[in-house]
Amino acid sequence: MLYQRSSALFKEAQEVIPGGVNSPVRAFKAVGGTPIFAKSAKGAYVYDEDGNRFIDYINSWGPMLLGHAYPPVVEAVVEKTKSGTSFGMPTAIETEIAELAVSMVPNIDKIRFVNSGTEACMSAVRLARGYTGKDKIIKFAGCYHGHSDSFLIAAGSGAVTFGTPNSPGVTQGTAKDTLLAKYNNLENVKELIEANEENLAAIIVEPVAGNMGCIPPVEGFLEGLRTLCDANNMLLIFDEVMTGFRLAKGGVQELKGVDADIVCFGKVVGGGLPVGAFAARNAIMNHLAPQGPVYQAGTLSGNPLAMAAGLAMLKSINSDQDLFKRLDDKTKYLHKGIAEALNRYGITHTINRIGSMISVHFHEDSVIDFDTAANGNNDQFKRFFHSMLKQGIYIAPSAFETWFITDALSYEDLDETIKAVEVFAKSEA
Numbered sequence: 001m002l003y004q005r006s007s008a009l010f011k012e013a014q015e016v017i018p019g020g021v022n023s024p025v026r027a028f029k030a031v032g033g034t035p036i037f038a039k040s041a042k043g044a045y046v047y048d049e050d051g052n053r054f055i056d057y058i059n060s061w062g063p064m065l066l067g068h069a070y071p072p073v074v075e076a077v078v079e080k081t082k083s084g085t086s087f088g089m090p091t092a093i094e095t096e097i098a099e100l101a102v103s104m105v106p107n108i109d110k111i112r113f114v115n116s117g118t119e120a121c122m123s124a125v126r127l128a129r130g131y132t133g134k135d136k137i138i139k140f141a142g143c144y145h146g147h148s149d150s151f152l153i154a155a156g157s158g159a160v161t162f163g164t165p166n167s168p169g170v171t172q173g174t175a176k177d178t179l180l181a182k183y184n185n186l187e188n189v190k191e192l193i194e195a196n197e198e199n200l201a202a203i204i205v206e207p208v209a210g211n212m213g214c215i216p217p218v219e220g221f222l223e224g225l226r227t228l229c230d231a232n233n234m235l236l237i238f239d240e241v242m243t244g245f246r247l248a249k250g251g252v253q254e255l256k257g258v259d260a261d262i263v264c265f266g267k268v269v270g271g272g273l274p275v276g277a278f279a280a281r282n283a284i285m286n287h288l289a290p291q292g293p294v295y296q297a298g299t300l301s302g303n304p305l306a307m308a309a310g311l312a313m314l315k316s317i318n319s320d321q322d323l324f325k326r327l328d329d330k331t332k333y334l335h336k337g338i339a340e341a342l343n344r345y346g347i348t349h350t351i352n353r354i355g356s357m358i359s360v361h362f363h364e365d366s367v368i369d370f371d372t373a374a375n376g377n378n379d380q381f382k383r384f385f386h387s388m389l390k391q392g393i394y395i396a397p398s399a400f401e402t403w404f405i406t407d408a409l410s411y412e413d414l415d416e417t418i419k420a421v422e423v424f425a426k427s428e429a
């Protein structure tokens, strides 16, 4: 494959955009090489500026659950555009998508739309603080909740009392209000609660983690968080930006039967346009302005194009009785094929999977939290990534990312992917 035009475009971009990209992971820093510039996409495939075709397992990092350029979404957006693209006034379609979302997701009465997952999580935490009158939050190492200051906190041995920011620009004042816990480790959460009891507003968690590879919650973890929140007057925030409308119509709340107090959405809910949302029961949502005192706003929030895309997407998901079964079957098939290909050549690995999320880790221990996810053989992952790319398979350029399976993938596409894994495995043996 040739990447001449992508290379030239990347050079040009670096002159006027920091690092040549508008979101860091796109720059291929973790795997080396030049990022591929996308030109178009349709169904399961993305085409680059050099005319190469890739089977796409990134899918815009999640939104394209039903494939690229999904006709109902494209038609809805094109049609909507003709009658004006933003008004800064309420529109009927906002209520329409809100009603549909509230009917699909358990345990919520009201939903507020924003422009990104970051905004959704940031606003959810503000709401939790305003509602409880407390300051601190607990988050889990390896969980990503967008790039707002409170979430860019890494652990140190002092994490029990004070977090340490892991980006310059995040103040100590902000960092001290975010406590860091280990995913899938209830004991660790209990210790943090005991040490900070009076001032804890919320626990925010990816109920199925997807930003350190795919890590499902262990038995009892989410239930335990629910119990701890209830016992300590804290709110439980499920960040379902990745899992919402992907793992089930009602997300992980439905899948695992555990209720959150506030739920965050993004990605799939926008059908590929910039949309995020957060939702809760009336008792909590009524604290939000203009009804209540907790401020939150957005010039383009509930934008008609974004709402048209999201509504078309949710309607398709809601009316397709077999969708989640089909996605699960495809992901299982891929899992089995990849495992067999790697085993045939003795490549040590662990594969995590739930619904349409899957990740391949190059070590044999089970991957249950950030530490175990970070254990993988990163050099081997880099070789894997570039081997797959060369064979026309586009997986995320980082060992810490989940692959997103779309309904547009055919079994032929999956077989082609498995064959590519086998070629890689053979070259490693």
Ligand SMILES: *Cc1c(COP(=O)(O)O)cnc(C)c1O
Pocket (backbone or CB within 6 Å): 115, 116, 117, 118, 119, 121, 144, 145, 146, 147, 206, 210, 211, 239, 240, 241, 242, 266, 267, 276
């Ligand atoms: C992608 C993601 C976010 C951030 O969403 P953006 O739209 O990129 O701001 C937050 N939480 C989770 C779980 C995500 O996967």
